[in-house]
Amino acid sequence: MKSSSKTQPQNGTASSARGKKIPAKSDAAAGLRELFEDSLKDIYWAEKALTKALPKMIKNATSEELVSAITDHLEVTKTHVTRLDDVFAAIGVKAQAKKCEAMDGLIKEGEEIMESTEEGMVRDAGIIAAGQKVEHYEIATYGTLCAFAKVLDETEAADLLMQTLNEEKEADAKLSEVAESSINLQAAETDEEEEEDSMTATKTSTRAKTRAK
Numbered sequence: 168m169k170s171s172s173k174t175q176p177q178n179g180t181a182s183s184a185r186g187k188k189i190p191a192k193s194d195a196a197a198g199l200r201e202l203f204e205d206s207l208k209d210i211y212w213a214e215k216a217l218t219k220a221l222p223k224m225i226k227n228a229t230s231e232e233l234v235s236a237i238t239d240h241l242e243v244t245k246t247h248v249t250r251l252d253d254v255f256a257a258i259g260v261k262a263q264a265k266k267c268e269a270m271d272g273l274i275k276e277g278e279e280i281m282e283s284t285e286e287g288m289v290r291d292a293g294i295i296a297a298g299q300k301v302e303h304y305e306i307a308t309y310g311t312l313c314a315f316a317k318v319l320d321e322t323e324a325a326d327l328l329m330q331t332l333n334e335e336k337e338a339d340a341k342l343s344e345v346a347e348s349s350i351n352l353q354a355a356e357t358d359e360e361e362e363e364d365s366m367t368a369t370k371t372s373t374r375a376k377t378r379a380k
Contacts, residue, residue, distance in 0.1 A: 203315040207254060208263050210308050213270035214247045217301065220274045224298065227281045230291045232345050237298065240338045247331050257323040273301050288353040295346045302339035309335060 221241040228234045255262040277297030284290040309332035316325035 199315060200319055203312065203319060203321075204258070204260055205265070206308065206312055206315070207251065207260075208265035209267045210305070210312070211248070211251045211255075211262065212264035213267040213305070213308075214244055214251060215264060216267070216270055216274060217244050218248065220277065223281070224277065224294050227286070228291055228294055229287055230345070230350055232348070233291050233294065233350065236338075236341050236345050237294075240341075243334055243338065247334070250327055250331055254324045254327050257327065258321050269304060270301070273297070273304060276300070288350055288356075291350045292346065295342050295350065299339055299342050302335055302342065305335045306332065306339065 218241065221237055221244060225234055225237050225241070228237060252262050277294070277300075280293035280297050281290060284293050309328055313325055313328045313332055316322075316328055
């Protein structure tokens with residue numbers, strides 16, 4: 168006769184698979200409005216940080232098309248900061264920035280890419296990759312903020328945030344256009360040239376050793 172009892176998980180396997188609950192901080196958001204305001208402070212810091220990070224990308228880029236695209240977006244980013252001031256005003260909350268760990272990490276990653284690549288098309292390709300990661304984060308953030316604002320009946324704030332969301336999508340599309348038009352291809356050609364140079368140098372070295380014998 169088969170037993171109808173279910174096999175019980177051993178050593179707490181089931182509970183450990185779910186992970187541990189994360190305790191809330193003392194100042195944690197208790198409702199959607201608080202989460203909305205907290206997220207606004209987060210992206211406010213992020214946009215301000217980008218106004219300092221983008222000039223570094225411009226300085227390290229070599230493609231005129233890429234330099235132009237980032238320069239244009241720097242000016243747009245400055246308007247995003249002032250637009251967030253308007254969003255805070257629209258919801259009756261003082262404009263305040265709170266460090267965005269995600270954006271801080273993305274900016275640092277971009278700096279590491281520039282440091283680890285030589286000046287030229289390969290670095291340009293890396294700058295675009297870093298820039299698009301930033302854009303994707305911002306698109307996700309502004310999309311969420313728009314949804315929150317609509318649910319909270321903050322119509323003016325929602326409209327302002329939607330403007331920025333659309334501009335972030337345009338910036339992402341522009342970077343894709345720049346990458347696909349020339350930079351990625353030229354970066355790949357650079358790799359091929361370096362590989363050929365390396366093979367030539369190896370052959371030359373081998374011949375020299377053979378003659379020496």
